[in-house]
Amino acid sequence: MFTIIPEGQTTILKQLGNLGMCAAPLLQSIVPDAQLAPAADRPFVQLAHSELANEDADRVFGYAGILKANAPVGIPTLIEPQFLGASYLIFSLELFEEHLRTVAGETIAELERAGGFEAFLDSEEVTAVEYLVAGLMECTKWCREHQAALTIRW
Numbered sequence: 001m002f003t004i005i006p007e008g009q010t011t012i013l014k015q016l017g018n019l020g021m022c023a024a025p026l027l028q029s030i031v032p033d034a035q036l037a038p039a040a041d042r043p044f045v046q047l048a049h050s051e052l053a054n055e056d057a058d059r060v061f062g063y064a065g066i067l068k069a070n071a072p073v074g075i076p077t078l079i080e081p082q083f084l085g086a087s088y089l090i091f092s093l094e095l096f097e098e099h100l101r102t103v104a105g106e107t108i109a110e111l112e113r114a115g116g117f118e119a120f121l122d123s124e125e126v127t128a129v130e131y132l133v134a135g136l137m138e139c140t141k142w143c144r145e146h147q148a149a150l151t152i153r154w
Contacts, residue, residue, distance in 0.1 A: 002052070002132070004139055005044040006148035008033030012073055015151075019084045026090050029077040031147045043117065043142050045135030047128060049154075056129040060136070063099035064091045066152065074150035076143055093140050093150060100140075104133040111137060 009030040013020040020027075036042065049057075058067065064081035066072045069089035074096050081091040101108055107130045114120035117138040126134070136150075143150045 001049065001154070002045065002047045003151075003153045004046075004136060005039065005151055006036065006042045006139060006143045006146065007073075007151045008036045008148060010034070012149050012151070015071060016084065016088060019088055023084055023088075023090060026075065026077070026079065026082065027149070029075055029147060030149045036146060036148055042148075043135070043138045045132060045139060047132055047135075051128040052132065053129075056132075059103050060100070060129065060132055061152075062103065063096050065089060066091070066096075070154070072152045074140065074143065074152075076147055076149075093144055096150075097137070097140050100133060100136060104129075107133045108137055 009027050010033040012027055012030065013024070016023055061067045065083070066089060069083070070087035072089040072091065074091050074093040076093050078094050079090070079092050081089060083089050111117070111120045111134045114123045117134055120126070120134050121131070139150055142148070
């Protein structure tokens with residue numbers, strides 16, 4: 001199961017454990033959890049692995065080694081991707097969005113023409129990869145607007 005949801009600094013630091021000390025300067029752009037809407041009010045994406053072809057997952061998550069990380073975290077700061085230990089990847093939401101526009105530009109154009117995520121879902125029959133891309137764009141946009149981190153869990 002792919003689970004993608006915005007999180008605050010407190011949650012990210014807790015997930016990083018001892019590596020959080022190394023990541024603290026990178027995570028300064030993220031607000032504490034208490035400043036974010038409740039998790040139920042944030043956009044999120046959940047998709048079973050079986051619903052997405054491997055080549056689609058490789059294409060969508062083909063940025064910066066996201067698939068190699070056990071806990072990739074996108075932040076609303078322009079940085080080069082950085083691995084912390086063997087499992088954690090911190091990457092720029094802005095650069096990830098550029099990647100998505102490169103690999104799924106047509107889907108993103110349709111999302112923007114529809115006027116938003118819900119309207120996009122209602123406008124036509126959406127494939128799993130289109131749902132994933134549109135959901136990632138919605139989550140990325142929300143994270144950038146609210147200074148939250150985008151977490152991706154497998």
